[in-house]
Amino acid sequence: MHIIGCPSAVSGAFDLAVVGAGIIGLSCARAAALKGLRVVVIDRDSQSSGASVRNFGFVTVTGQERGAAWTRARRSCAIWEEVAQQAGIPILQRGLWLTARRPEAVAILESFLKTEMGEGCELLSRAAARARCPELVNEQVQAVLSSSIDLRVESREAIPKIAAWLAERWGVQFLRQTAVLSVAPPLLETSRGVVRAGAVVVCPGDDVYSLYPKRIARYEVTRCKLQMLRLADPGFRLPSTVMSDLSLLRYAGYSALAEAAPLRARLEAEQGEHLEHGIHLIVVQSADGSLIVGDSHDYAATQDCFAQEHIDELILGEFAAATGRSAPAVRERWMGTYAAAPDRTMFIDAPARDVRIVMITSGSGASTGFAIGEEVVTDLFGGVQVGGVQVGGVQVGGVQANGNTRSLRSGHL
């Protein structure tokens, strides 16, 4: 790479430049590096601070939308196992514990278990659930969906570890505090000069304006804001990540089932305010016993930066209702945003033969990203191990790509 004004940052020309060092950018970088490609990841921030480190770290299979999303989550979960082991990332929890308090919720779970998405899941009676975790099962609980296939990592630690592993084990180069201003392979203009790469994957998170705004606008992308809390250690270990009735309306794997209609009607009558703010319950537990609890969903093109106490109270109210316990003290609060589209969970857009834009337009990037990274890299480069060989749509082992090379003046495209 040729970085004008920053000669010591990185060197050489790359097969692939990835814009964005969130989980999606890292997933694309991993898939490319494993094929032997020379990869650079460019991010404007000095450390990850986007959705990928603000989330629950819940690698969710159970409840993902039927079809491609569920299949991607299955694959991603398997890759997380491998990466976690190699990068020294502890898997802090396994599975899901979805507490059903209403018969309408139990009906959805019974139907869900009859589908292929019920793999690795079982429905526990109140007594069976109480035997496994007495602290979480009160008289309100009708049944519990218990899954064994989901994972949970501590994202704020896992994301830097994945980046370090990619750099040390696979030779991926990272260029941080560097904004990508324009993309036209084999050249990328950045805030620190020009980077040369044969292909580019743009993984901008919820930044819909900086690169390819017109292409992204075609997907009607808006932004979703979530409020999150960390609570003190409740004094016992959760069996798995915990969810409740409200979650059955937020995850398409359940909500698309015919049995969801009666629960929706009942929740509209009983918990209308929760639905209005897009609140449902996810509770995960960290190594020190503390709990991450959320969340709410508010949609707007530009989100305000103000957290509403009332929303936190509603989340904590659902925690108490689902667990039968009052919420421990709040230790931390934060907000996160992710890209959202009305009709799809993600998209891969091809503005040029050697460029892809990858945007996760639902709250599922930690769950599906590794599989999506593989798809993107296979789409660009094919499935063949490389070494100067023409594979897929982009020539590797050099920077000449697709005949659309542009002339470059110093540091300016």
Ligand SMILES: Cc1cc2nc3c(=O)[nH]c(=O)nc-3n(C[C@H](O)[C@H](O)[C@H](O)COP(=O)(O)OP(=O)(O)OC[C@H]3O[C@@H](n4cnc5c(N)ncnc54)[C@H](O)[C@@H]3O)c2cc1C
């Ligand atoms: C509060 C919260 C909870 C969530 N919980 C979960 C969960 O438990 N499980 C799950 O699967 N999903 C969850 N999600 C969704 C998941 O976190 C996202 O889908 C995922 O992190 C998106 O990853 P990303 O890499 O696309 O975006 P990001 O993590 O936002 O990364 C994008 C990166 O691109 C960089 N960038 C953008 N434009 C440029 C540019 N022009 N030049 C240089 N750098 C640029 C940014 O600096 C940023 O670092 C949650 C999201 C939130 C907000």
